[in-house]
Amino acid sequence: MTDPSPNPSPNPPPPRSSSPTFPLSGRTALITGAGSGIGRSLAFAFARAGCYVACVSRAYPLGPVGSGPDSYSSSQTIAELINASTSDLDPFSPDRARDFICDVTNPASFVQLEKDIRKWVDQPVTVLVNNAGVARVEAIEFQRPYLPVEESEGTYFSKQLEGMESWNKVIATNLTGPVALTYQFLPGMLAVGEGCIISVGSRNAVMPVPFMAAYNVSKTGLLKFHETLEKEVGGRRVTNFFVVPGNIDTNILKREDSIDGKSYQESEEVRGMVDRIKQAGTRSGDPENKAQKFADVCVKLAAMGEEAVVLSGRYVDAEREVEPLLDEARKGAESDILEKSLYRLKIDRLQP
Numbered sequence: 001m002t003d004p005s006p007n008p009s010p011n012p013p014p015p016r017s018s019s020p021t022f023p024l025s026g027r028t029a030l031i032t033g034a035g036s037g038i039g040r041s042l043a044f045a046f047a048r049a050g051c052y053v054a055c056v057s058r059a060y061p062l063g064p065v066g067s068g069p070d071s072y073s074s075s076q077t078i079a080e081l082i083n084a085s086t087s088d089l090d091p092f093s094p095d096r097a098r099d100f101i102c103d104v105t106n107p108a109s110f111v112q113l114e115k116d117i118r119k120w121v122d123q124p125v126t127v128l129v130n131n132a133g134v135a136r137v138e139a140i141e142f143q144r145p146y147l148p149v150e151e152s153e154g155t156y157f158s159k160q161l162e163g164m165e166s167w168n169k170v171i172a173t174n175l176t177g178p179v180a181l182t183y184q185f186l187p188g189m190l191a192v193g194e195g196c197i198i199s200v201g202s203r204n205a206v207m208p209v210p211f212m213a214a215y216n217v218s219k220t221g222l223l224k225f226h227e228t229l230e231k232e233v234g235g236r237r238v239t240n241f242f243v244v245p246g247n248i249d250t251n252i253l254k255r256e257d258s259i260d261g262k263s264y265q266e267s268e269e270v271r272g273m274v275d276r277i278k279q280a281g282t283r284s285g286d287p288e289n290k291a292q293k294f295a296d297v298c299v300k301l302a303a304m305g306e307e308a309v310v311l312s313g314r315y316v317d318a319e320r321e322v323e324p325l326l327d328e329a330r331k332g333a334e335s336d337i338l339e340k341s342l343y344r345l346k347i348d349r350l351q352p
Contacts, residue, residue: 022050023303027194028117030054030125030185032104032177033132034078037250038200038291042129043097045295047082049303052121053097055079056104056113056132095120104132104177105169110184124188127302130178130199130222135215135252136170137274138260139267143167166257167214174218179225186238195238196302199226201315203244206345211263211273223315224345230313239312241301245294246319249281294318300326310335314343 033039035057189195
């Protein structure tokens with residue numbers, strides 16, 4: 001079930017034009033996990049690029065905004081903040097963003113979500129950004145397919161998720177949700193001959209990070225889904241990208257059930273991994289600045305259209321040599337990206 005914020009009447013389809021200042025002018029973008037962290041930066045970035053932004057999250061208002069001594073609590077929703085800050089872009093259309101409550105682990109609600117967005121802006125979503133995600137640190141050796149209730153209580157951080165529940169929660173949020181959203185919104189993109197699907201990825205997709213099995217599998221599976229999607233719809237003016245933000249302190253391990261209590265208590269290696277993840281985030285610099293740079297890369301990819309087709313369905317690391325990569329992509333069929341099959345999952349074999 002979705003819960004759109006009130007609006008007296010739908011916006012008519014806006015004129016479809018673009019400029020260097022507003023490269024995605026008039027398009028409708030859907031951002032999941034838009035209420036905080038990277039999602040918040042993405043929502044603002046696509047609004048500034050000229051999009052109408054459907055801000056999807058599980059609840060609003062925002063609550064804490066920012067981190068450290070400069071953080072504050074907001075009684076406003078993300079869409080209200082966007083509308084207040086972008087009113088100068090188009091004084092005739094102050095309703096630049098809208099909040100929608102929707103849980104990405106409930107695909108049955110996506111039909112209504114699409115209907116609610118179409119009531120607001122009378123055109124299809126042509127930019128989908130799968131940002132919502134969860135992580136969990138746990139040692140495989142301490143997991144069981146089923147736990148009796150008496151064994152699932154009283155752990156270090158929070159209640160122990162029973163059996164496969166923790167695994168299923170990560171897969172449902174990080175993999176099944178983005179796939180189901182693509183199922184829902186891809187037909188509209190293909191119908192109008194225009195679209196871009198971006199999933200916020202992770203280096204865990206290509207690196208076997210210990211004690212994060214479910215997260216690793218979810219991100220690797222999502223990358224392979226993007227590769228498969230390109231094989232099926234490539235050449236039909238819908239691009240898709242698996243974009244990695246790098247190390248950004250998003251407080252992902254402060255969420256409920258993100259650390260398995262038994263693993264943390266029993267394993268010094270797990271405790272060390274938790275510390276390393278937290279330290280990597282704090283060493284990476286100002287999280288809001290890094291999230292904004294990542295969001296700008298996503299906007300640029302969406303705005304490149306056919307110029308980015310060489311990268312469609314591939315792994316893009318937004319923290320490493322982005323501009324040279326985009327320049328290489330603009331070479332099209334002459335690009336080394338195609339010639340050497342770069343930025344894809346593949347097995348390196350011994351040469352006979």
